[in-house]
Amino acid sequence: MSKPKYLAEMLADPADRRHGTVTGYSYGCRCRRCREARAAARRDARDAEDERYGQPAARKRRTQRWYESMAASGKASVCPICGRYTLRACGMHARCEKEK
Ligand SMILES: [Zn+2]
Ligand SMILES: [Zn+2]
Known part of the structure; x- marks a missing residue:
């Protein structure tokens, strides 16, 4: 039950369902799908912040x-x-x- 084991499983199986998730990224997978999932999650976090402060233009x-x-x-x-x-x-x- 360690992250390297999960990562090895993911790398061995491109169809692994954890690809394209933040979980996959956190396991250490840096494939395009996992990086995109991570980027999307970060965007969501920023959007939530914009909502909180009501300054959508200011984040850039x-x-x-x-x-x-x-x-x-x-x-x-x-x-x-x-x-x-x-x-x-x-x-x-x-x-x-x-x-x-
Ligand atoms: Zn991946
Ligand atoms: Zn300071």
Whole structure:
């Protein structure tokens, strides 16, 4: 029951149903279908974020001005560790929090 075993099974069988799924990708398969599944999942996650913040156009490039407008409405704040904007509710990047 290890990931390398699943991966070996998948690589041995191109018809394996785990191809084209995020699961397949997480097992380590990097075939086109698995990479696409992963990319689609990431797109979905971004769309959910857009819905949450109501800024569909902003995701392509989060400009300083966009962050400033988010900060003005209380949805972004300046991370005290690195001094950059963050959307996290705790006001600190996950990475910065760890290095605190
Ligand atoms: Zn695959
Ligand atoms: Zn930070």
